[in-house]
Amino acid sequence: MSDFRIAFIGAGIMGRPMCLNLLAANFKLVVHSRTKSKAADVLKAGAVWADSPAAAAKNADVIITCVTDTPDVKKILLGESGVIDSARPGLICIDMSTISPFETQQMAKTLAQKGVVLIDAPVSGGQVGAEQAKLSIMAGGDKETVEKLKPVFEAMGKNITYCGTSGFGQITKLANQVMVIHTIMSLAEGLAFADSAGLDLNTTLAATSAGAAGSNSLKNLGPKVIAGDFAPAFMVDLQLKDLRLVLEYAEEINQPLPGVALVKELLSVLKAQGCGRDGTQALYKVIKQLGKK
Amino acid sequence: MSDFRIAFIGAGIMGRPMCLNLLAANFKLVVHSRTKSKAADVLKAGAVWADSPAAAAKNADVIITCVTDTPDVKKILLGESGVIDSARPGLICIDMSTISPFETQQMAKTLAQKGVVLIDAPVSGGQVGAEQAKLSIMAGGDKETVEKLKPVFEAMGKNITYCGTSGFGQITKLANQVMVIHTIMSLAEGLAFADSAGLDLNTTLAATSAGAAGSNSLKNLGPKVIAGDFAPAFMVDLQLKDLRLVLEYAEEINQPLPGVALVKELLSVLKAQGCGRDGTQALYKVIKQLGKK
Numbered sequence: 001m002s003d004f005r006i007a008f009i010g011a012g013i014m015g016r017p018m019c020l021n022l023l024a025a026n027f028k029l030v031v032h033s034r035t036k037s038k039a040a041d042v043l044k045a046g047a048v049w050a051d052s053p054a055a056a057a058k059n060a061d062v063i064i065t066c067v068t069d070t071p072d073v074k075k076i077l078l079g080e081s082g083v084i085d086s087a088r089p090g091l092i093c094i095d096m097s098t099i100s101p102f103e104t105q106q107m108a109k110t111l112a113q114k115g116v117v118l119i120d121a122p123v124s125g126g127q128v129g130a131e132q133a134k135l136s137i138m139a140g141g142d143k144e145t146v147e148k149l150k151p152v153f154e155a156m157g158k159n160i161t162y163c164g165t166s167g168f169g170q171i172t173k174l175a176n177q178v179m180v181i182h183t184i185m186s187l188a189e190g191l192a193f194a195d196s197a198g199l200d201l202n203t204t205l206a207a208t209s210a211g212a213a214g215s216n217s218l219k220n221l222g223p224k225v226i227a228g229d230f231a232p233a234f235m236v237d238l239q240l241k242d243l244r245l246v247l248e249y250a251e252e253i254n255q256p257l258p259g260v261a262l263v264k265e266l267l268s269v270l271k272a273q274g275c276g277r278d279g280t281q282a283l284y285k286v287i288k289q290l291g292k293k
Numbered sequence: 294m295s296d297f298r299i300a301f302i303g304a305g306i307m308g309r310p311m312c313l314n315l316l317a318a319n320f321k322l323v324v325h326s327r328t329k330s331k332a333a334d335v336l337k338a339g340a341v342w343a344d345s346p347a348a349a350a351k352n353a354d355v356i357i358t359c360v361t362d363t364p365d366v367k368k369i370l371l372g373e374s375g376v377i378d379s380a381r382p383g384l385i386c387i388d389m390s391t392i393s394p395f396e397t398q399q400m401a402k403t404l405a406q407k408g409v410v411l412i413d414a415p416v417s418g419g420q421v422g423a424e425q426a427k428l429s430i431m432a433g434g435d436k437e438t439v440e441k442l443k444p445v446f447e448a449m450g451k452n453i454t455y456c457g458t459s460g461f462g463q464i465t466k467l468a469n470q471v472m473v474i475h476t477i478m479s480l481a482e483g484l485a486f487a488d489s490a491g492l493d494l495n496t497t498l499a500a501t502s503a504g505a506a507g508s509n510s511l512k513n514l515g516p517k518v519i520a521g522d523f524a525p526a527f528m529v530d531l532q533l534k535d536l537r538l539v540l541e542y543a544e545e546i547n548q549p550l551p552g553v554a555l556v557k558e559l560l561s562v563l564k565a566q567g568c569g570r571d572g573t574q575a576l577y578k579v580i581k582q583l584g585k586k
Contacts, residue, residue: 101490124501124504124505124506125504125505126505136500136501136503136504138500159499159500159503159504161496161499161500162496163492163493163496163497163500164491164492164493164496168491168492171487171490171491171492172487172492172496172497172500172501174486175483175484175486175487175490175492175497175501176483176500176501176504176505176506177506178479178482178483178486179479179480179482179483179501179506179508179511180479180505180506182475182476182478182479182482182483183475183476183479183505183506183508185475185478185552186471186472186473186475186476186479186508187472188552189471189472189475189550189552189553190468190469190471190472190475191468192548192550193467193468193471193539193543193548193550194464194465194468196543196546196547196548197394197464197468197542197546197548198457198461198464199456199457199461199464199465199468200456200457203454203455203456203457203465204456204465204468206452206454207429207431207452207454207456207465207469208417208429208465208468208469208472210429210452211417211418211429211452211469211509212417212418212419212469212473212476212509212510212527213417213469213470213472213473213476213509214508214509215472215476215479215507215508215509215510216504216505216506216507216508217505217508218472234505246486249490250486250489253489253490253584254489254584254586255485255486255489255490255580255583255584256580256583256584257482257485257486257580258555258559258583259478259481259482259552259555259556259559259580260482262551262552262555263552266551266552287548287549287550287552290548290549290551291546291547291548291549293547
């Protein structure tokens with residue numbers, strides 16, 4: 001199936017390693033990025049440059065977008081010199097960004113009028129997962145198309161789940177972010193309480209992380225908090241964007257989420273303090289600050 | 294070291310299997326419980342009955358208490374016909390209940406005046422952990438005494454951590470409960486959001502539980518929520534008691550925990566609705582109710 005010609009839009013922290021993995025799996029790759037220099041490695045590895053999303057889409061079978069937010073995807077797919085300009089029936093778009101499920105469904109309808117299929121396939125696993133081709137991929141849209149795309153997904157990820165109709169990949173990703181942020185809160189309040197009480201944090205981690213309190217966040221980020229390492233595995237700014245999407249959609253479906261709302265507000269303290277590019281484990285600092293004289 | 298003569302006070306859900314494991318490890322055991330019938334299995338397995346905590350303590354080297362709350366422990370150790378009545382210098386008390394760290398420290402001081410050492414050693418792992426002798430044990434108090442007690446702890450648990458001076462076992466347990474309750478919130482809001490959005494919950498669990506969102510609560514309790522099984526692994530009433538202890542101690546040390554405060558209030562909805570004996574995973578029901586018309 002490596003005869004799919006793929007055009008990839010977005011060569012950022014995630015897109016870059018994903019492109020390299022597609023090339024490593026022998027896919028023919030055209031790449032476009034807002035900032036050309038970001039694609040340098042990918043071009044060196046054999047990809048061909050395109051000057052616009054429309055140019056990238058021209059001879060492609062599959063377009064992949066992996067950018068930051070809803071307006072970015074909208075512009076790439078439907079905007080000026082966008083994919084829709086040169087799209088022909090049968091083209092498949094895969095959006096691997098994390099964006100609004102509702103807007104995803106709207107765009108899928110618009111593209112369908114041109115015979116283009118939109119699959120939403122956001123990922124979890126961060127930069128490391130992208131580099132190691134171990135991303136979790138949550139796919140929504142036409143099931144047969146998702147099946148057909150398996151070799152493409154397998155070049156970039158491991159745990160590939162078909163989640164349902166258009167937008168359901170995005171909704172699953174948002175549910176994932178709800179779950180993640182509470183495990184971040186778990187380590188933030190748990191370790192802040194322990195530290196303020198005078199416990200040794202390494203001992204606390206040893207006593208707790210293997211039992212009922214155990215989580216991947218505690219295991220992976222707990223030692224970073226203890227070491228005072230707030231470099232991003234996943235950035236506060238991006239998590240805030242994802243939680244905004246969560247609360248927007250939660251309102252749409254009438255499902256209040258008081259916990260997410262609280263954690264989002266606490267996380268936004270970091271943004272207000274100029275720490276939006278910290279990793280989400282910096283939520284620990286916010287909780288600790290509450291107890292400072 | 295199985296020449297320790299042990300007196301065990303409290304033959305409830307946790308105490309009963311802990312007693313059986315001590316007997317299986319060949320410790321001589323005297324048992325006392327508020328309700329004698331609860332100790333029937335333990336007596337059958339070879340333990341000797343005592344009519345009061347004082348009577349139980351009389352010929353014991355080690356007294357273990359495993360009951361519900363601070364006043365229970367206080368009454369057993371320092372009340373009428375309590376341990377202190379017949380205690381002699383050198384006696385070791387191990388309190389394996391989850392109670393107030395502050396009161397623990399006070400009781401340790403009172404007992405020390407009689408030459409009695411109090412070790413706080415609360416546990417995590419629930420009924421199943423108790424039955425399988427796989428409890429996590431968090432010990433605070435005199436380090437040498439904790440060392441000496443190793444064979445006693447190893448008869449009941451696996452992950453035995455020395456957490457520091459008197460009360461530090463309890464504080465570590467409370468930090469553990471902070472971490473646990475946020476992972477319960479993770480599955481409650483994550484799955485409630487997913488369900489209200491129309492996702493298939495088994496698919497959602499498959500897509501999320503192995504990645505960054507993964508936690509022991511999600512793995513162990515997620516399938517129960519999906520099956521509508523709200524039977525207790527750990528009861529709402531007991532979790533509420535533990536979170537009350539957390540917030541009391543957090544106030545003592547000036548460490549606000551807004552997340553715990555919110556989750557405790559949401560959990561208390563279950564108590565108000567007569568579901569205090571549900572398992573903590575019933576928090577899912579509370580979140581779902583928020584979205585009902």
